[in-house]
Amino acid sequence: MHELIDASFDEQLGETREALRFRSVLDEAKCTDEHPFGEDMTRALEDFLARARRLGFRTKNVDNYVGYAEMGDGALIGVLAHLDVVPEGKADDWKYPPYSGEVADGYLYGRGSIDDKGPALAALYAMKALRDSGAALEKRFRLIVGLDEESGSRCITRYNETEETPLFSFSPDASFPVVNAEKGILRLVVEKTAKIGGAYGKAELASLSGGDRFNVVPSEASASLKNPPENLAGSCGNLRADEQGGVTTLTAEGVSAHAMEPWKGRNALGSLLACLNNLALAPHDRELVASAYKLAGVGYSGEGLGIVSSDEISGALTCNLAAAQTAVSADGTAKTLSLKLDIRYPVTADSDRLIGLIYEAVNAEGAELSIDTHKKPLYIPETNRAVTILLDAYESVTGDRPAPLAIGGGTYCRFMPNAVSAGPVFPGEEEFAHQTDEHVPLENLRKSTHIYAEALARFNDAEV
Numbered sequence: 001m002h003e004l005i006d007a008s009f010d011e012q013l014g015e016t017r018e019a020l021r022f023r024s025v026l027d028e029a030k031c032t033d034e035h036p037f038g039e040d041m042t043r044a045l046e047d048f049l050a051r052a053r054r055l056g057f058r059t060k061n062v063d064n065y066v067g068y069a070e071m072g073d074g075a076l077i078g079v080l081a082h083l084d085v086v087p088e089g090k091a092d093d094w095k096y097p098p099y100s101g102e103v104a105d106g107y108l109y110g111r112g113s114i115d116d117k118g119p120a121l122a123a124l125y126a127m128k129a130l131r132d133s134g135a136a137l138e139k140r141f142r143l144i145v146g147l148d149e150e151s152g153s154r155c156i157t158r159y160n161e162t163e164e165t166p167l168f169s170f171s172p173d174a175s176f177p178v179v180n181a182e183k184g185i186l187r188l189v190v191e192k193t194a195k196i197g198g199a200y201g202k203a204e205l206a207s208l209s210g211g212d213r214f215n216v217v218p219s220e221a222s223a224s225l226k227n228p229p230e231n232l233a234g235s236c237g238n239l240r241a242d243e244q245g246g247v248t249t250l251t252a253e254g255v256s257a258h259a260m261e262p263w264k265g266r267n268a269l270g271s272l273l274a275c276l277n278n279l280a281l282a283p284h285d286r287e288l289v290a291s292a293y294k295l296a297g298v299g300y301s302g303e304g305l306g307i308v309s310s311d312e313i314s315g316a317l318t319c320n321l322a323a324a325q326t327a328v329s330a331d332g333t334a335k336t337l338s339l340k341l342d343i344r345y346p347v348t349a350d351s352d353r354l355i356g357l358i359y360e361a362v363n364a365e366g367a368e369l370s371i372d373t374h375k376k377p378l379y380i381p382e383t384n385r386a387v388t389i390l391l392d393a394y395e396s397v398t399g400d401r402p403a404p405l406a407i408g409g410g411t412y413c414r415f416m417p418n419a420v421s422a423g424p425v426f427p428g429e430e431e432f433a434h435q436t437d438e439h440v441p442l443e444n445l446r447k448s449t450h451i452y453a454e455a456l457a458r459f460n461d462a463e464v
Helices: 002-007 009-020 039-054 117-132 154-162 268-276 283-297 351-364 385-398 442-461
Strands: 058-062 066-072 076-082 107-109 140-146 168-171 179-182 184-195 204-211 220-226 240-244 247-253 318-328 334-345 368-375 405-407 419-421 439-441
Touching: 002 009, 002 117, 002 442, 009 039, 009 107, 009 117, 009 442, 039 058, 039 066, 039 117, 039 140, 058 154, 066 117, 066 154, 076 117, 076 442, 107 442, 117 140, 117 442, 140 154, 140 442, 168 385, 184 283, 184 351, 204 268, 204 283, 204 334, 220 268, 247 268, 268 283, 268 318, 283 318, 283 334, 334 351, 351 368, 385 419, 385 442, 439 442
Parallel strands: 076 140, 076 168, 168 419, 179 405
Antiparallel strands: 058 066, 066 140, 107 439, 179 419, 184 334, 184 368, 204 220, 204 318, 220 247, 240 247, 318 334
């Protein structure tokens, strides 16, 4: 089995590079009943399933929401992966084009190389190696690939409505050796409206925007000002200021990162709000900016919301200011500033109490709160069969046996019983998901395939 993986790795790499060339980014404006996540996403799914059929697997497309490749008979074991990716940001900032699947200096570059197309193909070739080794397949193995993991997981919800639930599952969408705890995820929208009054000779905020996805630290944000103050450079020296037609646009540059680890990025919106909060703004703009900065503009601990917390299992709560946008009412009498917040809270936290504290903080600022998404925490005991099998597989390939991990990220494992994540990031290595120049070491891709194959073999032999 392991010899087959090494012999076919060049083929696996070639298939992965081809999969990376699909820009499988959700665009809600392109969603239809036939293509629930857009035609581009459907093409990415059909391409993957076609690759699986060429390798000899049974496949099914579930209404263009999700698909799977399957082999064997008996009790069902699932592998949970996804083909959608987050937006690439500014393509010019990439060392190589984000959808080129470039191989250089021992790395595979491209959006999805580590999250999650590279691991999905690794799992597929691990299944192929087990099958082609001649082992008697005592279980049925199903690689499930979705199209909406980054934006709400509607794909896996549809799967659960119509398809068989695996007895055990693992997802190649986190870190090795195995992740048995995932923080709770709260995605919130905060809106504050102020009545537009006189500017009184002060700067007026014509517009403010930045960010897009909840689970990405925004790398750029901008605000346009009418009648900017003379000391603008002194107040916002680290921002770029461009004047045109009597309007000055301030642009903040940051560093993108995954919302589960916001400290690895630099939040452009936070920098922009910090600047605006120091300016002499028109009263209605001052009211909006001050509230936004207080609630979410400082750091990533949730201090402004009164929800700083942590536990020994999963660590500290994080809060990512993911997006902001201003809008003026149709009659021109009011302005609204809306914020998107992504909160990852400890697995032992009382979510009802947490939400109550957030409501109190938001109400105190005269703003309104709505919950976009709430995913409860995941915790699987270390004695669970899936955990022990994946630890055994990791130790068999690497010689090491680290303790299970807790993460701030969210995977499909929350939607399945007896499901945990494993890989593709190895202990001590940096996570490049959602970042510019996303990449994976080729040797890690190969080693991951060996670990997944070993795990499948052990599930195959296990009494369940």
